[in-house]
Amino acid sequence: MALPPVPPGQPSRHVCLVALPDGAVSTLFGLFDAMNAFALMGLSDAAAGVQAPFRLDIVGERSGPLALASGVEITVGRSIDSVEASDIVIVPSVVLGPRGWTKGRYPRLVEWLARMHAHGAVLCSACSGIFLVAETGLFDGRDATVHFGYARAFAAAYPAVSIHPERALVIAGRREELVSSGASTTWHDLVLYLFARYAGASAAQQVARMFALQWHQDGLAPYIVFEGRTDHGDAEIVSAQQWLSEHFAVAHPVDEMIRRSRLAERTFKRRFAAATGLTPIAYVQRLRIEDAKRRLERTDASIDEISWRVGYEDAAFFRRLFKRTTGLTAGAYRRCFRMPAFACPPPQNG
Numbered sequence: 001m002a003l004p005p006v007p008p009g010q011p012s013r014h015v016c017l018v019a020l021p022d023g024a025v026s027t028l029f030g031l032f033d034a035m036n037a038f039a040l041m042g043l044s045d046a047a048a049g050v051q052a053p054f055r056l057d058i059v060g061e062r063s064g065p066l067a068l069a070s071g072v073e074i075t076v077g078r079s080i081d082s083v084e085a086s087d088i089v090i091v092p093s094v095v096l097g098p099r100g101w102t103k104g105r106y107p108r109l110v111e112w113l114a115r116m117h118a119h120g121a122v123l124c125s126a127c128s129g130i131f132l133v134a135e136t137g138l139f140d141g142r143d144a145t146v147h148f149g150y151a152r153a154f155a156a157a158y159p160a161v162s163i164h165p166e167r168a169l170v171i172a173g174r175r176e177e178l179v180s181s182g183a184s185t186t187w188h189d190l191v192l193y194l195f196a197r198y199a200g201a202s203a204a205q206q207v208a209r210m211f212a213l214q215w216h217q218d219g220l221a222p223y224i225v226f227e228g229r230t231d232h233g234d235a236e237i238v239s240a241q242q243w244l245s246e247h248f249a250v251a252h253p254v255d256e257m258i259r260r261s262r263l264a265e266r267t268f269k270r271r272f273a274a275a276t277g278l279t280p281i282a283y284v285q286r287l288r289i290e291d292a293k294r295r296l297e298r299t300d301a302s303i304d305e306i307s308w309r310v311g312y313e314d315a316a317f318f319r320r321l322f323k324r325t326t327g328l329t330a331g332a333y334r335r336c337f338r339m340p341a342f343a344c345p346p347p348q349n350g
Contacts, residue, residue, distance in 0.1 A: 012055050013087040013198050016078075016116070019060040020106060020132070024093035025072045027126050027187050031092055032056060034191045037207050053199035059083055061108055069095035080112040085119040088194065091129035092187070093147075100153050101131040110135045117177065124179040124194075126187040133180075134158045142172040145182040148224045166224065166327075168216035169193060182220050188213040221327040222336065226286040232275035236261055240272065241283075248287040249311035254280040288312070289325045296334040303330045 017031055033040060038052035060066055060076035067073045091113075094101075114136040117123050125133045127147045131154065133139065140160035148165035155163055164170060168186040171193075172178040181190040192213055196204035207213065230238055240257045247253060257280060258268045272280050288310040295306045307318035322330045 012051055012053060015054045015056045015088045015090065016059045016083060016086045016121075017056060018089065018091045018109065018113075018129075018132075019058050019066055019068070019074060019076050020094065020109065021067065021069065022094040022096075023068045024095055024127075025068045025070050025074070027092040027129075028058070028068070028074070030185075031090060031126065031187055031191060032058065034188075034207060034211050034213065035194070037210060053195065053203065054088075057083070061106070080109065083112075083116075086116055086121050088122045088124060089113060089116050090124040090126060090190070091132050093127035093129055093184075094131060096128060096131070096150060096153065101128075101157060103135060103157065106132060106135075114138065120177075122177045122179060124181075124190060126181050126190055127184055130154065130180050131157070134161055139172070139178060139180075142178060143170050144172065144178070144180040145170045145186075146180070147183040148220060149183070166219050166221045168220055182216075183223065186216055186220070189215055218327045221325070222333060226290045228278075228283060228286070229276050234271055234275040236263065237272050237275040240268075241276070244284065244287065248284055248291070249309065251311075253284050253311070284311075285321060286325070289322055292318070292322060292330070293326070293333065293337070296330060297337050297339070306330070 015035060017028060019028060035054045036052075036056050057078050058074070058076055059078045059080050061080060063076050063079045063082075065073050066076050109132065113123060113133060117136070117138055123133055123136075123138065125144075128150050130139070130144055130146045131150075134144070134154075134157075137160075139158070141162075143162045143164060145164050145167045146154045151163055151165040154161070165182060168182050169189040170180050170182075172180075179190065179193070181187055188208075192204045192208055192215060195207050208215075228241055230241060232238075240261055243260060244253060244257060247256070250256060258265050261268050263271070269280055272278075272283070276283055278286065292306050292310045295301055295309065296303075299306075301309070303319065304315045307313075307315040310318070312318040312321075319330055322328075322333070326333060328336065
C-alpha cells in the first residue's frame with residue numbers, strides 16, 4: 001500500500017516517545033509502529049524524494065534495558081540527557097497501581113519535558129500519560145483529557161487542570177502545543193491527528209486504513225459507566241442512593257426519596273447535589289440510562305420496551321435523553337456494543 005510522501009518543503013519531525021517504569025507496553029509500541037509506518041513498510045526512499053514524516057526515538061532517564069509496568073523489557077535508545085530539542089514529545093499510557101499516581105517520582109523527566117516545551121516541542125500525552133506531563137504545570141488553567149477511569153484521581157491530583165474524560169482528543173495552548181488523548185486506544189486519534197497536522201490528510205487516511213485505526217468521532221461518553229459518588233460522607237444521601245440503585249425505575253423516584261429521607265425538599269435537593277455533583281433528577285436519569293445500556297447490549301428487547309423497563313413511558317423522550325447522555329442513538333449504541341453473533345457461546349442442547 002503506497003503512502004503519500006511528505007509535502008514538498010515539509011521537514012521530517014523528530015519524535016520522542018518517553019519510556020518509564022510505569023509505562024504500558026501496548027501504547028508505547030502501538031504509537032511507535034503507527035508513526036513509523038513509512039520505515040515499517042519500506043516506503044521511505046530518499047533518492048525518490050519519499051520522506052518519512054517522523055523520525056522516532058524511544059527515550060528515558062537512561063539508555064539501555066528498561067522493564068515496563070507489565071514486566072516486558074524494552075531497550076531505551078536514548079537518554080534524555082542526550083536530547084537537547086525535539087519537535088514532538090509523547091508520554092504514552094502509564095499504569096496506576098492501587099495507590100494511584102505518586103508525584104515527584106520523576107523530577108528529571110518533568111524538568112526535561114518543560115525544557116522541551118520551552119524549546120518549541122509539542123507535548124502530547126496518551127491516556128494516563130497526562131499524569132506525568134501535568135507535573136510540569138503547563139496544563140494548569142487549560143483543557144485536557146484522561147482515561148475516564150482515572151478522572152477523579154487526576155482531578156484530585158491536578159485541580160488546576162480542566163479535565164474532560166468524555167473527549168477523545170484535546171488540543172490546547174497558544175500554539176496548539178499541548179495535546180492529550182483520552183482512554184486507552186484513543187492514541188489512534190493522537191496518531192492520526194499528528195499525521196494530518198504534519199503530513200496532510202491523505203497520509204492520515206492511508207495510515208488509518210493500513211493499521212485499521214479509527215477516529216472516536218462520537219467521543220467517549222458511550223464507553224463511560226456511570227457510578228455515583230458515595231465517598232462524600234453524607235449518610236442521609238448515601239442511604240437515598242442505595243435505595244435509588246434498586247428503585248430508579250419507579251414512578252416519581254425523587255419524590256419518594258425525599259419522603260423516605262424525612263428532610264425538607266429544598267434541604268434534600270441541596271445536600272444531594274452537593275454530595276453527588278448531580279441534581280436528584282439528573283442522577284435518576286443517569287441510572288436509568290446505564291440500565292438501558294446493559295439491556296441494549298445483552299437482550300433483544302425493543303427500544304420502546306427498554307424505555308418502559310427503565311421508567312419512561314414516553315419512548316421518544318427516552319430516545320432523546322439517551323442520545324444526549326451517550327452521544328449515540330439507542331440503535332447505534334446497540335450496534336456498537338452488542339456482542340457479535342460469532343463471539344457468543346453456542347446454545348446448550350437439552
